[in-house]
Amino acid sequence: MSSLDALFRPRGVAVLGASTKELSIGNRVVRNLRDAGYTGGIYPVHPGETTICDLPAYAAISDVPGPVDLVNIALRADRVPDALEACGRAGVRAAIVHSSGFAEAGPEGAALEARVLAVARSHGIRLLGPNAQGVMNGDLDTRLYASFTFTPLAAGPVTILAQSGGIAELMNLHLRRAGVGLRWYASPGNASDVDLSELLAAAADDDGTRVILLDLESVRDLAAFRDAALRAARDKVLLVVKSGRTAAGARAVASHTGALATGDAVLDAVLDRAGALRMPSVQAAVQAATAFARQPLPRGRRTAVVSNAGGPGIVALDEACALGLEPASPDDATRAALKASQSPYATVGPLVDLAATAGPDAFRAALSMLLAAPEVDGLVLSMVTPFFVDCDGVADAVVQAAAASDKPVVANVITDARWAGVVDRLQSGGIPVFEFPEDAARAMAAMARLAAFRARPPIRGTEGLVDAIRVQAALQRAVPGPDGWLSQADAYALLVAAGIPAAAVVPLSTPGDLDIAARTLGFPLVLKADPVGLVHKSAAGAVVLGIADLASLARAAASLRERFPGAPLLAQRQVSGGVEAILGVVVPAPGVPLVMAGLGGVSVESARDVAFALAPLDAVAARRLPDSLRGRDRFDACPGGEPADLDALGDALVRLSLLASVLPEVREIDLNPVAVLPAGRGVFALDVRVRTAGMGEMGTASDFRKSEAVPIFAGRRAP
């Protein structure tokens, strides 16, 4: 029994602010509850009415005869605290506050919202809102429509959880048009108590939910969201739409909900780890939900595309391939049998084009053979409805062939109202139907993406790899600067403690250190000055490369001392012959460290080709990070042509992720550049910057908001 039971499965619902005025929220909620066939008691509450929407009305919540677990409140904002107080005394367990005029309206509203929350907490009432659209539960035992929207309730396997009520309605509307029903639906408005993370965690445990459509604008508690997403995507399909992707969008989100938008790259990393799909548009999300709700997952990407009109079939095939699906290649025997089953006008290639005259038998034969072929993981159908073909029969044949297979089939049907029966037959038979060929291909691609996520091995425990005691000791020995930055020497020591290879360094404090550096490091070597606060050493001329002998070393040291008086000097072994990468750690929220990998040099500056992953990583997950870079081919050829040591790169990433996991004080680590040498020769950090939380500021919001800017900046952003 979830703590949100009173919200989704109440025994009775009272509506405070119920109204006889048809065009009011208080009227609409009563009507929606009634029209949806809610199985519990519906109790309109109004001081002056005796009947509302043909139901007996009550003067006060205390007058309601039956048990009331949930109230919908559609009163003026300033009247909400007292009303909720009365509800608490009457034993109400959950409240949906539709009223606006709270935190979204300014400081006075925020104070009022705090009062409402305090009242709720004092009575143990779970609060959805204020400024909330409401809740639905399509379960036939409940049929709860506690919201003021207009799309009728139909039962089904899809749960909609949406920060925006408008997006929730848009999703529900188009799900319904696609013939797919609803399990849960909730839009929590200001979310002062129940928020999307808690709703998501509850949906994760709900047996009736198969697919979750999640609309996000911002995430308040990233760790809670991460945990809920990991849990939800384990057994359900989690499809996420995120607003505030662009700078203007993020500003609009801020003024819309008063919250900071969550960095896109951070969200991508969380969703990737969870195995949730981030969808590029509301339409794409709803269309994918339709497919997931109706069809099994494909086992792979090999997709047969069948059409009775070449052009739309090619468009579907094109889009499928552009999204990473592969055209299925059945063996010669299957292709021959398929060709033999069709008219001479049919072509059997990457597109199986049955030609416009194909009837039920032709479709049945083609789909059955293709779905039975071991080289086919799924099937995309694009059909027009020629007036000289028995299209109803074609629809039945498609449904039968799909039902006899455990592989997914999705369809594009190009038709008009005269063939509505064709679409109905397909949809009733569980075949998702889309209007454009690209839509069908995109839905299949989403299914294949999820199948690929599901096929990944779980992250293996690698905690022992980094010695927690040793790295904690290294950090304790360090003396952070005023902004939390460690000196180069302390930062290198931390890397060494974690077993992350760095090019050897020798601090030059006394004249004798020159000799030590020369003997320890050999030539050529690199000399660096490390003045406090200098970030871009090379650009500032604080790095001298290619020092070939002791005399040059002494000259370079003198020159850097002159330019950067008082700055520590470090000699470092010069490493060359590798690919330049950048590795790092960012911590956008307490307890949520992310590891970053990117291509170094010009790429990180101009192309921002970096990828993020949630810590901790294991070796397999770490390898996916460089693989996800646009410029990943660069690792195929070090100078000289050998492939780069991606195993060593992966090991360094795993160690970085563990370092960040065991050191909550760490805010940011930058290894830039890192030389990734040819396979077998390792990786070496050539420069390192580590920032820790300053004294007493650990975990404060301002600290984290500042560091959050890093992944937002570095993530994949639209131009």
Next chain:
Amino acid sequence: MSSLDALFRPRGVAVLGASTKELSIGNRVVRNLRDAGYTGGIYPVHPGETTICDLPAYAAISDVPGPVDLVNIALRADRVPDALEACGRAGVRAAIVHSSGFAEAGPEGAALEARVLAVARSHGIRLLGPNAQGVMNGDLDTRLYASFTFTPLAAGPVTILAQSGGIAELMNLHLRRAGVGLRWYASPGNASDVDLSELLAAAADDDGTRVILLDLESVRDLAAFRDAALRAARDKVLLVVKSGRTAAGARAVASHTGALATGDAVLDAVLDRAGALRMPSVQAAVQAATAFARQPLPRGRRTAVVSNAGGPGIVALDEACALGLEPASPDDATRAALKASQSPYATVGPLVDLAATAGPDAFRAALSMLLAAPEVDGLVLSMVTPFFVDCDGVADAVVQAAAASDKPVVANVITDARWAGVVDRLQSGGIPVFEFPEDAARAMAAMARLAAFRARPPIRGTEGLVDAIRVQAALQRAVPGPDGWLSQADAYALLVAAGIPAAAVVPLSTPGDLDIAARTLGFPLVLKADPVGLVHKSAAGAVVLGIADLASLARAAASLRERFPGAPLLAQRQVSGGVEAILGVVVPAPGVPLVMAGLGGVSVESARDVAFALAPLDAVAARRLPDSLRGRDRFDACPGGEPADLDALGDALVRLSLLASVLPEVREIDLNPVAVLPAGRGVFALDVRVRTAGMGEMGTASDFRKSEAVPIFAGRRAP
């Protein structure tokens, strides 16, 4: 009077193969002609029937009483030549052959198609097809529906020209749903006579066409297509959907039409020059057409986004910004007035959110003020239809505000059938209505993209810049190898003749040349071996960099002579300190040279960051080429931090484009790498390869198919 008049404006239409069987093409065409209200005579022709679809039928074309300009032929393929012969004798001027079984069916069909074409030509009949879907003309004076599709004909400003009949129908269907009517419609099937380029050129001259939706799979004659596209996009809106973008899609196109797909990068270059918009999907194309058909072009990218539901408004704003639009920023006075005109719940930021309670007055005030603001170029509206608002009144207010402005307004309406009147009012009032907020933003972005195209200055004549006589002479002096490749020395000479700077070279033939090279070029210099057929010199070890003195030069020469016996050696001035680029010319079809620019080094190999443009270029157009690269930031900082010499780069591109324009023998030029030095210091080609047409092979198809592979490979391709 266009040569296609008989096709689009016939005085009478006969249907050969007309049939009383309802489910036949021959019946459907007669019915469509009749139901659409065709203003000319309709003459079903059938040897045994006297009446078809309530119209008198005739035994033969020679029996038809009235003038017949056009025939639709729906006979078995082998009967078409004789039937067409009879049509020719009867004075028919155009024929649509619906029948299939021609070139698309194999060699026998191809022979039959050649016979049909010969018959047509012998009688001066313009032929659409065979295997064609047909033609429509929505003009109220004509109302011609000479096709077997099902979407009813409505008059409007959009012309659909489609290689695929299925895509044509899909476009028409959704245009009609959006309340937008048709001007011309044609799908030419095998296009043995009238093809898409000729149709496009005709539509370019048609006053009734405002928007052209063009569906392409392949382009047979690239020069003809280029000319038609340039002409059509000058005064019309040309929206292009291209199939065969991916390898599998291209193979499917090949089996679909027997034609080679046209390289995507080539098409992009042609469309960019023409100012036509390539659309990412059929849906996006139709939606953009809806907007262009109804609304004026914006003057710029500054877009106001207005909503009555925050979430969908943010989604629209996000998508708008992701597509390059800018949120409009009205001045403080306007913002204050706007705020004052609204309820306290409204927010005025990058999104103007009027809140759900906003009624007609609120919408009227907001739209009027925003459309009047000089900082606003266009307006995207996203609205839900709350049941407590006068939504019909809102629709009327939106229509009135838009009508009073010369700026575009597009809308997303989230609603269901109960508010169909709202959508009708908006559409009748000329406001394009889309179901998802992203769609509205995308339509506005397409309009802004076209506005930006229209704002570009025309290409200025720069023919005098390159001395045609001089470059022709340089080419005549060259001795191409068996594959048409010039030697390094000849290739450098050609560059010099065109005024394209290359790092100075000295061929080393005799021992004395070492001294000459040293004196001419200075040190350090580069030594290269140039064996026949070697493409990747560096990888093969045929390049020695950084030769510091005469002795080293002699040693390097001896070593290269040993490794590459008989290969010419070239000494070259070593140029350093710039950004590495790659420039080039490809010629995908006779008379259609393209210029290419990309980032050099690893970028061209791993990221394929290259851009193409149609030759010739002027300085302004040439500058857009490096600007369109993903890694364009690289040009901002040469080693040392100075910006690169983009003026010199542009000049080299202009000269390359002119060189290619005046030398039709040139097939391919690669300048790779090119050192782009800091501003004011120029660009220098460091290696050059030039391929010319071999003897006697100029302009053969095989030659061009081979070279076409270059832009297909190098273009922006989906992963």
